[in-house]
Amino acid sequence: MLIKMIPEIGHFALIIALLMAMVQAVMPLAGAATRRPLWMAYGQPMAAGQFLFIAIAYACLTASYMLDDFSVANVANNSNSLLPWYYKFSAVWGNHEGSVLLWSLMLAGWGFAASVFTGNLPRDMVARVMGVMGMVCVGFLLFILITSNPFERLLPDMPQDGADLNPLLQDFGLVVHPPMLYMGYVGFSVVFAFAIAALMGGRLDAAWTRWARPWTNLAWAFLTVGIALGSWWAYYELGWGGWWFWDPVENASLLPWLTGTALVHSLAVTEKRGSFKSWTVLLAISTFSLSLMGTFLVRSGVLTSVHAFANDPARGFFILMLLAITVTLSLLVFALRAPRVSHKVGFNWLSRDALLLVNNIFLVIMTVTVLLGTVYPLILDSLGLGKISVGPPYFNALFVPLTVMMCIFMGLGSVTRWKGMAVRDLVRKLWLAGVAALVLGILMPLLYRGEWNLFVSLGIVSALWIVLPMVRDVFDKTRHASSFIAGLRKLSLSYWGMVLGHIGVAVTIVGVAVVSNYNIERNVRMSPGTTVEVAGYQFTMTELAERRGPNFLADTTILQVQRGDTGSSFTMRPEKRLYLATGMPMTQVALRPGLFRDLYVAMGEDLGDGSWAMRVQYKPFVRWLWLGALFMAFGGVLAVLDKRYRRATVTREAPKAIGKGDTAQEATV
Amino acid sequence: MKRRLLLLLLPVCFLGLALFFFQGLSLDPSQRDSALMAREFPAFEATTLRDKNQRVDQSLLQGDVTLVNVWGEWCPACKQEMPQLLELADQDIRMVGVNYRDTREKGMEFLSEFGDPFEVNIFDPEGELGFDLGVYGAPETFLVDADGVIRYHHKGYVSPQDVRERILPEVEKWR
Incomplete structure (x- = not known):
């Protein structure tokens, strides 16, 4: 009996979550405005309750998928009894309703996390943050309940079997890509809520930036991984071998990533130097707004894309x-409140402050x-x-030069000092790296391929120009330590985060430059016995067969591949599948x-x-694209783990213990 | 004060963009993507599947709204969509087939086994017409109006639902 009611329980849990979100949106803000601690205290328990009830709703939808309850429209449209269990599990977010539910679950999750790790923030600030998070959550829960209810039933005439999950989505990449991407999108809601709360309270101080930085870095790291996974998925799943199509859906994820990257940097300036305050707030607002717009x-x-959505x-x-x-x-709120909280802090044009400003300008132009x-x-x-339709020619023509120019400033930025430094010092630090980058960058395409290629050289010079000055900087920084290892230990985790993040950018740039220019593609007619040579590999088709999968029929080919120079050989098995339920x-690409x-x-x-048209491609350095993104994300996580932020959490405990019952505390902090 | 007014420009700009988005909601993006949409059916000259002496060209598509279906014996999804195409032909919709990258015998075999909804089949063994049409793979279906202009492009298998919800309304729209 209870099993039959699962969808209703889920629906009910969503309604309870909505009511809690409404309380969370109103009470803490009203409390902060009228200085009532009890009202302000509503925020945290409501955030916890909301997370719990959305989680229940999400579990109910997952259960409906697992139990093949085709009376639920969402399950009937996106699942099938033949679907393997792990795809039933991931099919929950392989459709509109389910993915909005996942979005909301994550939103509530970030809200809950933010309510737990509030740092040593004044109570009214926490209350405002909770209030803003509550408002965003109300919006999304209303959206689900009014327009996209995943628990809609198809009664009394329920289908015998489901229509199946879109075959494109029956794949590991698609199991992990959306959750990562949403974690990034939604994660920016925390720093957004924080920026709005700071504006409302007129308290744009170092405390809020220090508090916002780890959240921003974490959300940014998730978004980076999410975008990389999406690109990787498109690469092996769509069968064209492309890894970025400038498709509207991809662009929608790139936009908040670009402003998010700007935000990560501008927060650094605001925390260290107290400047760019309004700018940082504006970036925080823009990043989350762009996530919503995406x-x-x-x-x-409203825009067409390879990702077909209803x-x-x-x-x-x-x-x-x-x-x-x-x-x-x-x-x-920004326009009305921002001017009040701006401060002027001087800096020299040859300083990290200024270079980070330039970086921000480039990211905004992009x-x-x-x-x-x-x-x-x-x-x-x-x-x-x-x-x-605007296609890759437009984007490539503008994006490539902008990236190269930004790289020039990136190389400078990571080794300059705050406030300002003498030109002589900078030249001393950089000249060797600059010469090495230029020479190696120009020579490498010649050594690798025997012919020179402008774009590959540009990519390699840019990448080396980012990496080499940093390597030198690491040596400079460790010179005074007792040993090199001891010196390395002394460097902070957030410094390592920065180094790794920048190396990641360099690695990705090398990947993009090489694979875009040295990709080899051959379209050939092959039948059993045919041999084709691509980039020194002999591809011989040995077998052509048909096979039956759990929910598809497939034509499979077996190719024997032999490497020309070493003679080692292996097999590859590409497939053409026909999914039975959807036709x-x-x-199915074969990848080595x-x-x-x-x-x-x-x-x-x-x-x-008996012959097939086959597309055989040799893609040099393509893995570097995603490897670089992983480095970037890992850099972001390292920065979050820096002691600095942990120390902030420790000191929070003390005032809290003393301040228990002290209702006037927020007035004095 | 001046700065504040300047900052107020931000929400105003955004609202402008939102207005475009709002209008975009009522526009059909699928008309924006295909480069061939609202263009004339590409010129071609070919023989028909049944008769290697009968020559046809683009004038074949003048005078009546026609559904052009690109198919081949080698394509399993084409077999599955045949019932839907036969149903469309039963409703007095003119159907023309493009036998794509196929041989005459296999094509004829296919038609005798799965039915023949087509008034005529253009024989395209090398896929030249398919290339001009920008076909990704079979099956694909194009709606061509009475003036020989492409009005709708359906990629992939036509399901019974597609017939009801997409194909028939489009045919009505251009008749």
């Missing part, structure tokens, strides 16, 4: 309203570039000026990954007479 662009279907104007309208209210209100390219077709269409054909090259074989189409 959700709108993806969920409403297009429902009612949903689009709702998210647009949510977006409009959030952004307009927060920008209004954001605007991507934003324009993404919404331009929509704007033209709205004005009735025709239908166009959708899918290409390696640190310096991937071999990539995809089956095209059956050409009759």
Whole structure:
């Protein structure tokens, strides 16, 4: 009996969570305005309760999937009794309703975490943060309950079996990609709530930046991994061998990443030097707004993309309203309150402050570039000026030079000192690295391929220019220690985070430059016995067969691949699958990954007479793309683990113990 | 004060963008993507599947709203969508097939086994017409209006639901 009611329990839990979110949105803010500690104290328990009840709802939906309850419309549309259990589990977020539920679960999770680790913050600040988080949560829970209820039933005539999960989504990459991406998107809500709370309270001091930094870094790390996973998934799953398509959905995730990166850096300046306060707040607002806008662009279907999502104007309208209210209100609060809290702190133009400002300017230009390219077709269409699509040529033409220019300043920025330094010192630190980067960068394409390529050289010079000065800086910093190892130990975790993050950027740049220019692709007709040579590898088709999977039929090929120089050989098995429930054909790529090259074989189409069109690709350094992203994310996590933030947590305990029952505390802190 | 007014420009700019988004909600993005949309059906000259002496060209698609279906004997999904295509032909919709990267015998075998909804089949063994049409793979279906202009492009298998919800409304729209 209880099992049959699972969807209703989930629905009910969502309603309770909504009510709690409403209390959380109103009471703490009202309490902060009227200085009532009891009202302010509502925030934390409500955040916990909300997280608990959304988790219950989420568990109920997962249970409905696991139990094949096809009376639930969401399950019937996105699952099938033949689907393996792990895809039933991930199918929960492989559709609109479920992924919004996951979004909300994570939002509540971040809110709960923020309510637990409040640091040594004044009570009214915590109350305001909780209030803002509550408001965002109310918006999303209303969105679910009004337009996207995942617990909708198909009664009395429920289908015998489900329509199956989109075959593109039946894959490990898609199991992990959305949760990571959402963790990033949603994580920025914490720093957003913090910025708004600081504006409302007029308290944009070092304490809030110190508190906001680890949260921002963590959200940024998640988003970085999420984007990288998405790119990796597109690479092996779509069968084209591309890793970034400048597709609106990809751009929607890149936009908050760019402003988020700017925010990570500008928070550093604000914490260390107390400058750029308003700018940092504006970035915090923009980053979360762009996360919301990304959700709108993806969920409403106003832009076309390779990611096919259901297009429902009612949903689009709702998210647009949510977006409009959030952004307009927060920008209004910013416009009205920001000037009051600005301070002037002087710095020299040759200082880390100034270079970080330049980095921010570049990142903002990149954001605007991507934003324009993404919404331009929509704007033209709205004005009735025709239908166009903006593609990779636009983005590549602008993004490549912007990245190269930013790299120049990145190399300088990581070794300069705050406030200012003499030109002589900087030149002494950098000249060797600069010369080495130029020489190696220009020579490497020649050594690697025997012919020179401008873009590969640009990429390698940029990457070395980022890495070499930092290496030298590490040596400089450890010179006075008793031993090199002891010196390394002394460097803080956040310094290591910075180094690793920047190395990550360099690694990704090398990957992009090499694979974009040295990729080899051959489209060939193959039948059993045919041999093709690509980049020194002999691909021989040995077998062509059909096989039956759990929920698909497949044509499989077995290729014997022999390496020309060493003679070592291995097999590759690409497949063309037909998923039975949806009748959708899918290409299953055969990959032979390696640190310096991937071999990539995809089956095209059956050409009759027993031969197939095959696409064989040699992709050098393609793994570096995602490896770099992992470095960046790991750098972000290292910075979060820095003692500095832990110390802040320890000192919090003391005043709290003393301040117990002290209702006037927030007035004095 | 001046600075505050300047800052107020931010929400105003955003609201402008939101207005475009709002309008975008009522526009159909699928008309924006395909480069061939609202363009004339590409010029071609070919023989028909049944008769290697009968020549056809793009004038074949003038005069009536036509569904052009790209298929091949080698394509399993094409077999699955045949019932839907036969149903469409029963509703007096003119159907023209493009036999894509196939041989005459296999194509004919396919039609005798799975039914023939097509008035005529363009024989395209090398996939030249398919290439001009920007076909990703079979099956794909194009709706061509009475003036020979492509109005709708369906990639992949046509399900009974697609017939009801996409194909028939599109045909009505351009008739």
